[in-house]
Amino acid sequence: MVAIRVRVNGAHYEHDVEPRLLLAHYLRDYIGLRSVRIGCDTTNCGACTVLLDGKAVKSCTVFAFMADNAEVVTLEGISEGGLHPLQRALAEEHGLQCGYCTSGMVMTLYYYLNKARRVPSEDEVRRAIEGNLCRCTGYVGVVRAALKAAREMYG
Amino acid sequence: MSLYPRNFQLHVPTSLREAIEALEALGEDAKPLAGGQSLIPMMKLRIAAPSALVYLGPLKGELSYVRDGGDYVEIGALTTHSEVAESPLLRRWNPLVSEAAAHIGDTQVRNMGTIGGSLAHADPSADYPAAMAALGAEIVVAGKSGTRTVPAGEFFVDAYTTSLRPGELVAAVRVPKLRGRYGAAYGKVARIATDFAIVGVAVHVSVDERGHVDNMGIGLTGVGPTPHRPRDVEEVALGERLGPELAERIAAAVSRSVDPPTDLRATSEYRRRALRALTERALRRIYLDIARAQ
Numbered sequence A: 001m002v003a004i005r006v007r008v009n010g011a012h013y014e015h016d017v018e019p020r021l022l023l024a025h026y027l028r029d030y031i032g033l034r035s036v037r038i039g040c041d042t043t044n045c046g047a048c049t050v051l052l053d054g055k056a057v058k059s060c061t062v063f064a065f066m067a068d069n070a071e072v073v074t075l076e077g078i079s080e081g082g083l084h085p086l087q088r089a090l091a092e093e094h095g096l097q098c099g100y101c102t103s104g105m106v107m108t109l110y111y112y113l114n115k116a117r118r119v120p121s122e123d124e125v126r127r128a129i130e131g132n133l134c135r136c137t138g139y140v141g142v143v144r145a146a147l148k149a150a151r152e153m154y155g
Numbered sequence B: 001m002s003l004y005p006r007n008f009q010l011h012v013p014t015s016l017r018e019a020i021e022a023l024e025a026l027g028e029d030a031k032p033l034a035g036g037q038s039l040i041p042m043m044k045l046r047i048a049a050p051s052a053l054v055y056l057g058p059l060k061g062e063l064s065y066v067r068d069g070g071d072y073v074e075i076g077a078l079t080t081h082s083e084v085a086e087s088p089l090l091r092r093w094n095p096l097v098s099e100a101a102a103h104i105g106d107t108q109v110r111n112m113g114t115i116g117g118s119l120a121h122a123d124p125s126a127d128y129p130a131a132m133a134a135l136g137a138e139i140v141v142a143g144k145s146g147t148r149t150v151p152a153g154e155f156f157v158d159a160y161t162t163s164l165r166p167g168e169l170v171a172a173v174r175v176p177k178l179r180g181r182y183g184a185a186y187g188k189v190a191r192i193a194t195d196f197a198i199v200g201v202a203v204h205v206s207v208d209e210r211g212h213v214d215n216m217g218i219g220l221t222g223v224g225p226t227p228h229r230p231r232d233v234e235e236v237a238l239g240e241r242l243g244p245e246l247a248e249r250i251a252a253a254v255s256r257s258v259d260p261p262t263d264l265r266a267t268s269e270y271r272r273r274a275l276r277a278l279t280e281r282a283l284r285r286i287y288l289d290i291a292r293a294q
């Protein structure tokens, strides 16, 4: 077992975990954050995307101990005061159907828009979500929603 | 249902020296862990099941940097693909390396994966090795008796095999500063945007005041077990006027210089044609970039 201290969505946690415990399972099973989804479990789909020290990462491909002394933000952490503009736009623009990909999609877009700090082009949005698969929407609504949220945030 | 690696012992060193000592003591069954973007997927699929991991993350302070070394730029082993892609120093002095980094996987993979991990992993379809071959980069290797530098041409020995000895780590990579009137480009064909290359081409060219080639480096990925540098083709270009005609000739020669494998991703013939198209496109872009910079 290895002792870890992690800040998740602003709160401090300390746990003893198995070295092989994956961050996705740590967040779901130890902290109870069910927005973290496991889709492919093979680093392809991005459903498990969270922010680790401010950077979007696939939590199915990070060991929990790698987050020791780090800061993790999940979807719950960016929507505490109500829906984030990205979430609202996704709902309005048909950016989701089954919703399984959505929390990862929001976290990747949140990371990207916070870094860009401007309204990106459609092409840039498509490239930003290369690591997030959606099997329902064909991405059209997702991209439209991202642009709408970006206009609201930085327009 | 979920994928779980076999359990392992964990070692978390606080310096490069400690990491090397730990690997030395644990023996060949132990592996260093950097960004985990190759090792963790392999452990989850149980293609790899090391008995111990030595986690390099805490060495970020020591091994994550892009530094001006005079004639070269030195990149610390733990620098992530995103950091390399965005480094102002590399964009200024060696944009070939940043462009190759930007072509790796997706945002999330680039945020975790490191240059040292990619080079040590030596995937025959990886992007960095082509750039390192084209540039004649040097890999700085650290072991218990100090550091040594290995030219890229000698670092990659076979698919997934490097000349690293047990207990040794990649500490850094040195890439030359590109000078004069130069251009560089990395191009890749992949099955889907975020996948490894079916083939990839890294090229840099510099020209004299008359627009004739005085230096060219070409590196290819996806054409065999290790990255390939077709030196005979580079030599053909020396002294020739850079332009669309030369681009076409060099591209044809590049595709003739290899005998790529047929595998699940593509046939040998497809690879040669893709190489030809990518090389021609890269050289035309470089030609236009240089012309525009005048």
Ligand SMILES: Cc1cc2nc3c(=O)[nH]c(=O)nc-3n(C[C@H](O)[C@H](O)[C@H](O)COP(=O)(O)OP(=O)(O)OC[C@H]3O[C@@H](n4cnc5c(N)ncnc54)[C@H](O)[C@@H]3O)c2cc1C
Binding pocket: A043, A044, B031, B032, B033, B034, B035, B036, B037, B038, B039, B040, B041, B077, B103, B104, B105, B106, B109, B112, B113, B114, B115, B116, B117, B118, B119, B120, B121, B125, B126, B127, B128, B164, B168, B169, B170, B171, B194, B195, B196, B197
């Ligand atoms: C979905 C996906 C898509 C990808 N697409 C691409 C792509 O398009 N192009 C591409 O090139 N790569 C691609 N990759 C691989 C990616 O670039 C990895 O980041 C990289 O190969 C490994 O770097 P790492 O830091 O994650 O190393 P790790 O996974 O931690 O380690 C990889 C190997 O190197 C060893 N190692 C790590 N660091 C060192 C060191 N400093 N010294 C000695 N040995 C070391 C480890 O023991 C292990 O054997 C992709 C990966 C994924 C998951």
Ligand code: FES
Binding pocket: A037, A038, A039, A040, A041, A042, A043, A044, A045, A046, A047, A048, A049, A058, A059, A060, A061
């Ligand atoms: S579950 Fe992590 S990338 Fe698919």
Ligand code: FES
Binding pocket: A095, A096, A097, A098, A099, A100, A101, A102, A133, A134, A135, A136, A137
């Ligand atoms: S909404 Fe169903 S996978 Fe994206």
